[in-house]
Amino acid sequence: MARIARGDPAALGELYDRHGRTVFGALYRMLGAPEPAEEVAQDTFHAVWRRAGTYRADRGSVRTWLLAIARNAAIDWRRTKGRRTDREAAIDEAAELVEEIRVDDRVIASLRAERVRAAVASLPAEQRIVLSLAFWSGLSQSEIAARTRTPLGTVKSRVRLGMSKLRDQLRPETEGA
Numbered sequence: 684m685a686r687i688a689r690g691d692p693a694a695l696g697e698l699y700d701r702h703g704r705t706v707f708g709a710l711y712r713m714l715g716a717p718e719p720a721e722e723v724a725q726d727t728f729h730a731v732w733r734r735a736g737t738y739r740a741d742r743g744s745v746r747t748w749l750l751a752i753a754r755n756a757a758i759d760w761r762r763t764k765g766r767r768t769d770r771e772a773a774i775d776e777a778a779e780l781v782e783e784i785r786v787d788d789r790v791i792a793s794l795r796a797e798r799v800r801a802a803v804a805s806l807p808a809e810q811r812i813v814l815s816l817a818f819w820s821g822l823s824q825s826e827i828a829a830r831t832r833t834p835l836g837t838v839k840s841r842v843r844l845g846m847s848k849l850r851d852q853l854r855p856e857t858e859g860a
Contacts, residue, residue, distance in 0.1 A: 688738075695731070699728055705746065761821075802848075805840070813842050814845045
């Protein structure tokens, strides 16, 4: 990431070679078609090129940071150009589409995903629902309020409380990384 921040195009190529299929797979699952997934993947790596200096290793892996950028780009694409589909997709399911992930990376990712699933499952249903709609379906808080027929302030509170609880439950993992 430091090389990309310094403007090294070869480093961006290496990052793409390492994570491009994972990003495309996640975007394909979120957007439901290859064309928008390709477009948003390109936007994602362009954003990485522009924002590489903002990456902080102490806050997570490059892969996690990259997938967060991709997720946000997919949400932006849906809001501006795309038609929303009824499919909901989890980013961790997209990893199943990628054949080139090493076994140890898959095991670690699976253990982390299981830990996150358990933490999410422990949340009260109303917090779990709004977080699911926000993060895995890509809905804004206003859209969640409309879909669930819940006041916007209540949705915001549930998201904030749910995120706080998840942060507390998952903190030991992030501090040890």
